[in-house]
Amino acid sequence: xxxxxxxxxxxxxxxxxxxxxxxxxxxQEKLKIGFIYVGSINDNGxxxxxxxxxxxxxxxxxxxVETMFVENVAEGPDCERVLRELAQQGCKLIFAxxxxxxDSVIKVAEEFPxxxxxxxxxxxxxxxxxxYNARFHEGRAICGIIAGHMSQTGKAGYIxxxxxxxxxxxxxxxxxxxxxxxxxFTLTPVYISTWNDPAKEADAARAMIDQGMDIIAQHxxxxxxxxxxxxxxxxxxxxQGADMSAFAPDTQLTAIIDNWGPHYLASAKAVLDGSWxxxxxxEGLKEEVVTMTPYHSKVPEAAVKDAEAMRLGxxxxxxxxxxxxxxxxxxxxxxAAGVTMTDAELLSMDWYVEGVIPPA
Amino acid sequence: MDLTIAIIVTVVGASTxxxxxxxxxxxxxxxxxxxxxxxxxxxxxxVVGFIVQFHTGQPLLALLAAAVAGVLSSLIFGFLTLxxxxxxxxxxxxxxxxxxxxxxxxxxxxxxxxxxxxxSVLPETIADHPIARVLLGYSLPVYFAFFMVFAVxxxxxxxxxxxxxxxxxxxxxxxxxIGYSVLGVRYLAIMxxxxxxxxxxxxxxxxxxxxxxxxxxxxxxxxxxxxxVFASWRPMRLLFGAYLFxxxxxxxxxxxxxxxxxxxxxxxxxxxxxxxxxxxVLVLISLKRDASTNAPACLGRPFMPGN
Numbered sequence: 001x002x003x004x005x006x007x008x009x010x011x012x013x014x015x016x017x018x019x020x021x022x023x024x025x026x027x028q029e030k031l032k033i034g035f036i037y038v039g040s041i042n043d044n045g046x047x048x049x050x051x052x053x054x055x056x057x058x059x060x061x062x063x064x065v066e067t068m069f070v071e072n073v074a075e076g077p078d079c080e081r082v083l084r085e086l087a088q089q090g091c092k093l094i095f096a097x098x099x100x101x102x103d104s105v106i107k108v109a110e111e112f113p114x115x116x117x118x119x120x121x122x123x124x125x126x127x128x129x130x131x132y133n134a135r136f137h138e139g140r141a142i143c144g145i146i147a148g149h150m151s152q153t154g155k156a157g158y159i160x161x162x163x164x165x166x167x168x169x170x171x172x173x174x175x176x177x178x179x180x181x182x183x184x185f186t187l188t189p190v191y192i193s194t195w196n197d198p199a200k201e202a203d204a205a206r207a208m209i210d211q212g213m214d215i216i217a218q219h220x221x222x223x224x225x226x227x228x229x230x231x232x233x234x235x236x237x238x239x240q241g242a243d244m245s246a247f248a249p250d251t252q253l254t255a256i257i258d259n260w261g262p263h264y265l266a267s268a269k270a271v272l273d274g275s276w277x278x279x280x281x282x283e284g285l286k287e288e289v290v291t292m293t294p295y296h297s298k299v300p301e302a303a304v305k306d307a308e309a310m311r312l313g314x315x316x317x318x319x320x321x322x323x324x325x326x327x328x329x330x331x332x333x334x335x336a337a338g339v340t341m342t343d344a345e346l347l348s349m350d351w352y353v354e355g356v357i358p359p360a
Numbered sequence: 361m362d363l364t365i366a367i368i369v370t371v372v373g374a375s376t377x378x379x380x381x382x383x384x385x386x387x388x389x390x391x392x393x394x395x396x397x398x399x400x401x402x403x404x405x406x407v408v409g410f411i412v413q414f415h416t417g418q419p420l421l422a423l424l425a426a427a428v429a430g431v432l433s434s435l436i437f438g439f440l441t442l443x444x445x446x447x448x449x450x451x452x453x454x455x456x457x458x459x460x461x462x463x464x465x466x467x468x469x470x471x472x473x474x475x476x477x478x479x480s481v482l483p484e485t486i487a488d489h490p491i492a493r494v495l496l497g498y499s500l501p502v503y504f505a506f507f508m509v510f511a512v513x514x515x516x517x518x519x520x521x522x523x524x525x526x527x528x529x530x531x532x533x534x535x536x537x538i539g540y541s542v543l544g545v546r547y548l549a550i551m552x553x554x555x556x557x558x559x560x561x562x563x564x565x566x567x568x569x570x571x572x573x574x575x576x577x578x579x580x581x582x583x584x585x586x587x588x589v590f591a592s593w594r595p596m597r598l599l600f601g602a603y604l605f606x607x608x609x610x611x612x613x614x615x616x617x618x619x620x621x622x623x624x625x626x627x628x629x630x631x632x633x634x635x636x637x638x639x640x641v642l643v644l645i646s647l648k649r650d651a652s653t654n655a656p657a658c659l660g661r662p663f664m665p666g667n
Contacts, residue, residue, distance in 0.1 A: 042471035191616070199564060199577075206370050206613075246473070
């Protein structure tokens with residue numbers, strides 16, 4: 001099975017690249033890898049992090065691979081066209097890095113059975129479509145611990161893009177962790193219905209601070225909330241996707257870094273040696289797909305100690321943040337004591353834990 | 361009381377760029393030209409303003425550079441629609457698409473770099489007093505926007521040049537036949553609109569959030585275009601409209617974040633209000649068939665003196 005796939009890929013690759021590359025096609029062993037991003041590689045957040053992963057494989061594998069990327073691809077018909085173009089340019093491995101690319105990936109993958117596709121944060125796989133994701137919520141739990149320790153008002157704000165399970169999971173993880181430190185802690189999510197509107201993110205942050213929240217976290221792609229937090233001089237906030245300390249050196253308490261490089265490298269190597277098979281990985285702190293930047297010096301020692309306990313506990317498996325008893329925001333018990341929620345339950349999460357003040 | 365002041369300050373910030381851009385577009389439309397490229401010109405102004413602020417740290421220079429960049433981009437539109445009589449709607453849309461891409465291109469290396477925000481015109485100590493804060497605690501573009509509302513109103517209503525501009529917008533052939541340069545007036549109006557859109561764009565990195573991000577105006581250029589219709593082409597109504605839109609946009613996040621005074625009103629209704637208000641105004645305008653409330657008669661029509 002493995003052998004035939006490799007042979008197939010080699011023959012198919014040579015044949016496909018022949019018309020495009022002319023005489024250089026034969027003897028060409030370079031693996032072409034394509035990436036599509038939903039936003040700009042300069043967003044200093046989510047898409048930037050994926051592109052860092054691409055650069056990582058290029059550095060690690062050097063001459064063996066050639067990577068290419070297309071940025072600002074809208075989720076929808078445009079994505080299908082871009083995927084097809086990458087396939088026709090001879091890419092043998094294609095990473096589609098946004099949730100909304102899913103339908104297009106499945107459709108195009110059927111047309112190109114000899115190409116390996118991998119879709120980030122999605123849920124639909126296929127014979128040549130693998131899935132990969134990162135346990136961002138593990139990082140959120142560490143942020144929550146720090147928020148629980150440092151917030152003086154016990155109220156935090158959370159700027160979200162859309163109420164999709166990934167965002168809801170992060171909100172819940174943050175709140176559960178913060179309430180372990182301060183049982184009275186509350187968190188107010190505000191959804192702004194966009195991934196990229198810095199002025200609106202900033203206004204949302206102002207609205208939260210003006211109403212007594214002294215820690216602001218965000219699940220949007222830019223540093224606007226941190227900038228406002230710095231401008232208003234509140235206790236702090238957290239970087240998302242990338243180190244944002246350049247924008248708010250005294251305000252970023254820590255940041256969750258998406259580190260896709262190792263996963264991308266493993267997939268590229270698997271395609272090179274013919275062992276690639278569609279996987280479904282959901283890795284986190286343990287695999288260093290999610291990492292944290294150093295804690296700010298103003299984070300108190302006790303908070304650092306508890307945050308590290310949360311981090312190391314999640315790495316060695318002794319701590320799982322979504323372990324019962326967990327009540328929802330109306331007080332009804334959703335997870336019984338001692339029970340840990342399954343991945344499938346997490347990935348379809350559509351309710352808030354106790355302590356979250358649900359959006360109107 | 362503190363919350364009220366905070367809300368007022370945030371509303372003023374959110375309204376200012378929309379007001380400045382819409383004032384420019386109002387003058388352009390009064391001259392009979394429909395320029396849908398406001399969003400694109402704003403983005404070009406934003407990136408140029410950011411770059412100048414980043415390298416020089418001089419906000420006034422940054423605003424000036426943004427205005428110049430707006431004028432230059434508006435001249436592309438002017439040349440195509442006035443000198444070559446291209447379709448104004450299509451050309452305006454193309455200018456927006458061009459501005460989005462072009463600003464992303466020249467801003468590509470500036471994304472991870474913060475700049476200082478513009479200072480308020482008052483010293484910190486005085487600006488801490490609530491009343492002083494609400495009246496005088498803003499940076500220059502806020503007062504510039506107010507001044508321009510009166511300047512544009514005065515120009516259109518009270519000056520001979522304003523009368524000529526309105527004549528060109530209402531009846532280009534008559535204006536032409538008595539010796540006024542229709543294309544000259546329209547070029548000047550378009551350049552003014554470009555300068556205002558550029559300054560409005562620069563408000564984003566200089567006033568609201570000190571960074572460059574692709575597409576950071578996020579559709580506010582379109583709100584500015586809609587506001588001109590909402591204001592039925594009158595500067596004073598535009599002032600009211602811009603602050604109404606700013607208030608509604610801001611209240612949406614304040615209500616979502618904490619309820620308070622207006623918690624009984626669902627946030628979704630707040631979010632829909634600007635659009636509902638625009639529809640109501642459009643209906644009212646169409647009911648009242650009075651020429652003075654209607655669009656300039658030549659709006660969007662190319663001028664060809666031969667015809």
